[in-house]
Amino acid sequence: MASVPVARLTALTQGYGSRRIIEDLDLSIQPGVTGLLGPNGAGKTTLFRTLATITPPQSGTLELFGKPVAGERDARQVRRRIGYLPQDFGYYPAFSITDFVRYCAWLREVPSKEAGSATEKALAAVGLTDRARDRMKSLSGGMLRRAGIAAAIVGSPSLLLLDEPTVGLDPAQRLDFRDLIRSLARAGTAIVLSTHLVEDVGAACDSVLVLRQGRVVHSGTPQQLAEQATPTAPGDSPLERGYMTVLGNHRPAEEAAC
Numbered sequence: 001m002a003s004v005p006v007a008r009l010t011a012l013t014q015g016y017g018s019r020r021i022i023e024d025l026d027l028s029i030q031p032g033v034t035g036l037l038g039p040n041g042a043g044k045t046t047l048f049r050t051l052a053t054i055t056p057p058q059s060g061t062l063e064l065f066g067k068p069v070a071g072e073r074d075a076r077q078v079r080r081r082i083g084y085l086p087q088d089f090g091y092y093p094a095f096s097i098t099d100f101v102r103y104c105a106w107l108r109e110v111p112s113k114e115a116g117s118a119t120e121k122a123l124a125a126v127g128l129t130d131r132a133r134d135r136m137k138s139l140s141g142g143m144l145r146r147a148g149i150a151a152a153i154v155g156s157p158s159l160l161l162l163d164e165p166t167v168g169l170d171p172a173q174r175l176d177f178r179d180l181i182r183s184l185a186r187a188g189t190a191i192v193l194s195t196h197l198v199e200d201v202g203a204a205c206d207s208v209l210v211l212r213q214g215r216v217v218h219s220g221t222p223q224q225l226a227e228q229a230t231p232t233a234p235g236d237s238p239l240e241r242g243y244m245t246v247l248g249n250h251r252p253a254e255e256a257a258c
């Protein structure tokens, strides 16, 4: 039996002013880890902001956890169940890492008597326990990103939206990150992960959506994406070639023969 989608968008139109970025999009997010791929400007962040209930749909509907989100009141109800790591997240530079993550726990309405342990658990999950007192302004890019991931997972959200979470992480940290999202998914968190690193999708995602100019041009497993690859598509792995193929970016056969 098919499970209830964690999120469902129907006939979504979204944009900025009169500029349409996403048009007539139908999309379901299932439990597990969903990778979101697409070139710069495809609309990934715009989609995240819609799923995170930050930007209401210009038209169309959003359902989260099986319920319609039809206005600010509905949005407030579900927001506490959503962890969102934006690409560029704000913070007070003078805050310690603990202050920052605890503040995010407060924003997510984690009960105050649980906030301390939830913060410690989130910091442990990203390997920042020993740096918990460091000030945000003193962190390297990779550590800052890990603090952001801790803020997104604090309080164990049901839906985790991660916009390019591995930017700035070194290879060992990326492997740790993949382990972390696999273990969160095993514990029941639905995760949507936007990235430009196709190999992260192959290693950590159950399904993958490819967005191009605000439209889904592939929805399926990473294996199914790899199977889309044409022989002339550029790329260093079947998955990269499948991705380039569904984007329609690969060179025609006659050019490749030159």
Ligand SMILES: Nc1ncnc2c1ncn2[C@@H]1O[C@H](COP(=O)(O)OP(=O)(O)OP(=O)(O)O)[C@@H](O)[C@H]1O
Pocket (backbone or CB within 6 Å): 016, 021, 038, 039, 040, 041, 042, 043, 044, 045, 046, 047, 087
């Ligand atoms: N606040 C805004 N006002 C006007 N246009 C915007 C705004 N934010 C994004 N856009 C435009 O919307 C389009 C989609 O942007 P979006 O950030 O959603 O893409 P993306 O797929 O996340 O790109 P990237 O991979 O570069 O992060 C782009 O053309 C961008 O210039």
